[in-house]
Amino acid sequence: MSERVLFVAAKRSYSKLSLRARVGLCELPLATLVVAAGIAALVAWPTLANNPAFIAGVLMHLVLLAVSFLAPWERLPEGSYIVIPLLDFVAIGLTNAGANEQLPGIALLAVFPVIWISASGVLPFLGLIACFAGPFLILGLSALLGSDRPVFTAFLFGAMMVSISVSIRFASLNTAHSRRKLKATEAEVDHLRDVNTERERLLETILDTIDVGLVALDSGGRRTLTNRQQRSYDLLVETGDDDGGHLYGADKSTPLSPHRQPVQRAAAGETFSNYLVWLGPKDSQRAVATAATAMKDTAGRFAGSVIVSNDVTNMVETLSAKEDFVSNVSHELWTPLTSILGHLDLVLDDEQDLPPGVADQLSVARRNAERLYALVSDLLAAASGAASVHLRPTDLTGIVEHSIESAWPQASDTGVTLKADVPEILWTTSDPLRIRQVLDNLISNAIKYSPDGGTVTVRARQQCDAALLEVQDTGIGMSPSETSLIFGKFFRTVAARESSIPGVGLGLSITKAIVDSHGGTIHCTSVPGSGTTFTVTLPLHRSQEN
Structure with missing residues (x-):
């Protein structure tokens, strides 16, 4: 050389x-x-x-x-x-x-x-x-x-x-x-170098123009590209104290440990999305939603990662304000509703002393008050976020049987047939009250969205290391786009609105929050006009597992 x-x-x-x-x-x-x-x-x-x-x-x-x-x-x-x-x-x-x-x-x-x-x-x-x-x-x-x-x-x-x-x-x-x-x-190389330089300059300009932070990592976890927005996020973090900077979890107060920080997770080969972190001093924090995708080489080895970050502070604050509003309104409605139901119960206890027809009218008032009470309960549950649970060994089969028994009157009124396909006993680690709430909601929806009768089948079985719970109906079904949105708050399908089926779209949102708090999963498959199936997985109870 x-x-x-x-x-x-x-x-x-x-x-x-x-x-x-x-x-x-x-x-x-x-x-x-x-x-x-x-x-x-x-x-x-x-x-x-x-x-x-x-x-x-x-x-x-x-x-x-x-x-x-x-x-x-x-x-x-x-x-x-x-x-x-x-x-x-x-x-x-x-x-x-x-x-x-x-x-x-x-x-x-x-x-x-x-x-x-x-x-x-x-x-x-x-x-x-x-x-x-x-x-x-x-x-x-x-x-x-x-x-x-x-x-x-x-x-x-x-x-x-x-x-x-x-x-x-x-x-x-x-x-x-x-x-x-x-x-x-050499002339061709110079030309290609000029073209490449121009393209790099154009790419940098485009990346610096967008309002999304972007970081590219190589296989060793070293940064190879950082745009202007990401550098501004880095400045918010680097102004931190000796504890490693202002980078907090979703609660806005718990500092993220190094292995839970987005860039470190991506450098370790993780792929994730909608990972919310808070940046900056606590008096001026910004909420940033992060996502990362790992890249693989031809041999399937980790070859780097791309992390994107989006400032969602305004959206988070808006959602928080909305939930506060819903919670406050619900609490304001709770007290008078409780009083109304209590007085109606007292009056109806002396039904024989009421004039003819008055008892029936009061019963109608009581049913509507109960519906309003249930709505307020759902609003409060949705506003409170993830449901609190108390885990203990629970027989899922017994919960299914009791829930079906309670749903018989509603099913009989609409001509729906209820079926159960469950083992003799199936132990899970769960909160029986919350899982009963999940099952009641799923069965009630299955009956409600089968207005012309049909069959609702509830199945439970062990699958690998989890308990599998299915609620299947033969009702009106949903389109694929509606299925992907079904667990959002206040979402209702077009068919439900057109059929005037009562509801505000909170039940499935609450159901998902309960399942998530158990460490389980829930997903939905549906075909328009052919019915819907909800599938829930829950952790098995290890010490008494059959």
């Missing part, structure tokens, strides 16, 4: 030299070698000092070296410097002729001007002629001066130098072709 660096540095330095300096450097190796050989020859053979051809050849090389460095080649016609290697043939010929016996291989120095002429690319055809004629004349001049070498040797020497010249020409052409390809590749 260091040799390549030195080569590139030398190439750059050479390209910065003037034409005069470059021509001189091309002549310098040959002139230095001839002068050194001449000095050594004079020391070894002093008689060469009296040889005019040898001395003229050496002096001619020195003159050509001086001319190479001193001539204003920039002002002369392009390629005029080629006269230097052409005259080198003459100088080598004189040196060879004068010291042929002492230095028999000096004629091979003709390769220097051959290389120069071939690599320059100046006058290619005439250059080939010169590469043959010059070496031929070098040995030919020796033959004229009395050498015993035949003319055939001179011809062969010239042909050899032409072969070297042709090889150099082809090598130069290949080098030039490679250089052009390299330049084209």
Whole structure:
């Protein structure tokens, strides 16, 4: 690698030299070698000092070296410097002729001007002629001066130098072709780099424009991308104290431990959504909903993650205000309703003392008061959030049987048949009162949404490490889009509204809150016109598991 660096540095330095300096450097190796050989020859053979051809050849090389460095080649016609290697043939010929016996291989120095002429690319055809004629004349001049070498040797020497010249020409052409390809590749790479830089700039601008925080992590959990909104969230956290910053759980007061923080969870390969955290000092906290998706490589290994964060403070505060309002109104209705029901019960206890027809009217009033009482109870339960539960070993089969027994009057009034498919006993760890509330609500809904009669089937069984509870009806059913919204507060299907089926859409929301508080799950499958099935999973009671 260091040799390549030195080569590139030398190439750059050479390209910065003037034409005069470059021509001189091309002549310098040959002139230095001839002068050194001449000095050594004079020391070894002093008689060469009296040889005019040898001395003229050496002096001619020195003159050509001086001319190479001193001539204003920039002002002369392009390629005029080629006269230097052409005259080198003459100088080598004189040196060879004068010291042929002492230095028999000096004629091979003709390769220097051959290389120069071939690599320059100046006058290619005439250059080939010169590469043959010059070496031929070098040995030919020796033959004229009395050498015993035949003319055939001179011809062969010239042909050899032409072969070297042709090889150099082809090598130069290949080098030039490679250089052009390299330049084209470099230009394409530069273009792609510019395009990539422009796209990165556009992506950064888009990401910095959106109001959603975004963090991208690599496989090592290191951040590779963070947009402007996320940096503002980071600032809220980094202004914290020595406990690690202002990052709290959903209750707004419990600091999140490092392994529960969104970025750390994502770095560990978790995928999650709607994970609510609170950022910033407690007097100016912001609610942020976070979600993360883990990425996998082709081998299925963790390759990174993307975390998005959205400020939902206004929505959370709005929902909180709505729930406070519902709770306050419900509490205001609770006391007078309790009083009304109490007085109606007292009056109806003395039903025989009432005038004819009054008892029936009071009964109607009592039923409607009870309906209003149930509505207020649902509103209070929905406003209180997740239901509190008291877990203990509970026989789910017994709860199903009691709930079906209580629902018989409602089912008989609407022509619905109730069926149960349960084991003899099925122990769960649950709150019997809350699970009875879940089951009563599901069975009541199944009967209510089967206005033309039908069948409601309740099943319970063990499945792996959980208890499975199903309530299936053959009623009006729901569309897939309605099924996905059924557990939201105040949601009612189009068919329920059009059929004037009573209700405010809180029962299933409360039911889900109860199931979630048990650590269970609930989901719904439905087909319009063919009925609905609700499936609940609850934890088994381990110590008494069958």
